[in-house]
Amino acid sequence: MEETVESIRQYGVLVxxxxxxxxxxGYEIIAGHRRKHASGLAGxxxxxxxxxxxxxxxxxxxxxxxxxxxxxxxxxEKAKAYRMKYEALKHQGKKAEGRTIEEMGxxxxxxxxxxxxxxxxxxxxxxxxxxVDMKKAGFMQGLDISLLxxxxxxxxxxxxxxxxxxxxxxxxxxxxxxxxxGELTPAMVKLILSEEKPIxxxxxxxxxxxxxx
Numbered sequence: 001m002e003e004t005v006e007s008i009r010q011y012g013v014l015v016x017x018x019x020x021x022x023x024x025x026g027y028e029i030i031a032g033h034r035r036k037h038a039s040g041l042a043g044x045x046x047x048x049x050x051x052x053x054x055x056x057x058x059x060x061x062x063x064x065x066x067x068x069x070x071x072x073x074x075x076x077e078k079a080k081a082y083r084m085k086y087e088a089l090k091h092q093g094k095k096a097e098g099r100t101i102e103e104m105g106x107x108x109x110x111x112x113x114x115x116x117x118x119x120x121x122x123x124x125x126x127x128x129x130x131x132v133d134m135k136k137a138g139f140m141q142g143l144d145i146s147l148l149x150x151x152x153x154x155x156x157x158x159x160x161x162x163x164x165x166x167x168x169x170x171x172x173x174x175x176x177x178x179x180x181x182g183e184l185t186p187a188m189v190k191l192i193l194s195e196e197k198p199i200x201x202x203x204x205x206x207x208x209x210x211x212x213x
Contacts, residue, residue: 001038008035009042016048018066020059027051030059031066057088064088068108075139076129079122082115120146127157136166144172148179155189163193171195 017032064085102112132142178184
């Protein structure tokens with residue numbers, strides 16, 4: 001943001017933002033929120049904007065596409081953005097789920113599998129998504145926990161918050177399995193998350209050249 005502010009202070013906003021007429025008057029910015037914020041910090045009262053008449057779904061797709069490639073985008077932002085775009089594309093009549101996700105991946109330069117995983121990740125509660133952002137839970141751990149229902153996710157979040165700890169892949173896999181089997185309870189969550197991380201052991205195999213010992 002500091003670099004953007006300095007650039008705008010010297011040269012102004014070089015790429016116009018995009019807006020549409022607001023339903024209650026005025027205008028709604030679709031793309032360019034960061035540029036608008038940086039312009040204010042740079043002391044500029046105006047910035048160039050292109051106004052177009054877009055539907056809600058069109059506006060959502062443009063907004064996601066303009067933000068998804070940011071270098072500083074957090075996993076939670078990316079997950080929610082992909083979910084928003086996927087829902088918007090479905091509203092537009094693209095009913096073939098696999099094809100839609102594949103197209104989204106091509107447009108973003110990512111695989112369909114990666115896009116699908118981010119969409120799954122968006123099912124996490126806000127508290128758990130924040131933990132993924134803060135790296136208290138890894139991406140794959142987040143995917144495992146996203147398969148739990150909201151109540152079970154709250155049990156997980158409460159235990160992690162109380163213990164001020166993270167979750168490893170063995171724990172998240174066990175949580176997923178217990179949730180799948182209908183065996184997960186608050187006590188079970190506490191037990192699983194209190195288990196020690198498995199210790200890695202190494203085995204050294206020695207080979208002998210024929211005729212030598």
